[in-house]
Amino acid sequence: MIPPETHLQIGSLLFDGLDQIDLTGPFEVLSRIPNATYRVYAKTTTPVRDVKGLQLTPDATLVEAPRLDVLHVPGGFGQEAMMEDEEILAWIERQVAGAGHVFSVCTGALLLGAAGLLRGRRATTHWASFHLLPLFGAIPVNERVVVDGNWVFAAGVTAGIDGALRLAAELRGDDVARAIQLYMQYAPEPPFDSGTPERAAGPILDQAKRAVAAITAQREATARRVAARLGIAASNL
């Protein structure tokens, strides 16, 4: 826990083709952390579209961002292109070097991996990309939220809400997280039990795997290329 009187700079990275709820789920929590400035940063301040078209506008550019105390990296299909984007990777690397806390959601973890920051870290990501974590030297942990020191990793998509509440507790204590949870009325009741590969029925899982097969193959090819450049592929494959 950080002293309540210490003002926090919290920032989310926004990029084209992200999965919007990787950002907007945590937004609901991070924007309510007391004594903090929370802003959304991107390469430019023009609106970007999430993978399904939602238009989100950043508050400021990467260059304008102060040294962040908390860096939040979302994922989504668009992360694949960002894995070889030098401007994005350099920004992440610089911010992580100064940040007390790092929070990844979904395939945001692969972006942190592409910046060379996952070596030896216990981490998680979306179930369809989970097998790619070792390419970056990470230790994959099949849990919804994985806390590794001051790093919080959330699994796929909606896991960002659970991860953000964990992060809020790490930053400001359990009662602050509980108060935010109450405001958000976060007492989930999924109408079905189909939220993980382990729980979903066989045909639904097969269909889901087919639906993400192309992007997963593309992610893997990119991940192997990036990992080779980082010099960590050989020891992990």
Add this chain to the structure above:
Amino acid sequence: MIPPETHLQIGSLLFDGLDQIDLTGPFEVLSRIPNATYRVYAKTTTPVRDVKGLQLTPDATLVEAPRLDVLHVPGGFGQEAMMEDEEILAWIERQVAGAGHVFSVCTGALLLGAAGLLRGRRATTHWASFHLLPLFGAIPVNERVVVDGNWVFAAGVTAGIDGALRLAAELRGDDVARAIQLYMQYAPEPPFDSGTPERAAGPILDQAKRAVAAITAQREATARRVAARLGIAASNL
């Protein structure tokens, strides 16, 4: 369930000061419903800010919206001002008259009430505004998701995700909803048990009530004024 070959027009209402996850939670589900066009509508196409500052841009204006098959109405503090906005109320009324399905999240229910559409309906809303439902002739049901015929009401904020999955199942069958749930990795694990007034610790609930007291009082004053105009206040108070 609607025949799979019937194309659906799905629309969310966007307005200034909404609670962003009332829209973005359902977005994740509604944007993945097969054979559907899903768009976000507002008075103008300029970006609006959610109550905590997230900038969201609508796809089109209210006037440009086709007759929707599914209307989604989010809530949030900004809903209070919309309760007396004739343009918004007339649009809601017209769309509901033509829509097969109506879906409200959080205090979006009060907007539907202000449009005179809740008389005799079983409904729910955010816990802090739950007591206002009878002002509009609704029957308050203290459940996370309330289904009343072709209407789906979700309680506060994050309940919209559960409600949207219920709606997806109503529209396209359970397996479609299960497949979306798997993609979203929606197997929530809240780190605390503090998501409802019934579960939250006394001091946290008291603090939360104090935090929303002013807006709740303002909502109630507006709700009473609107209900009186609709001629349904007298019989319900």
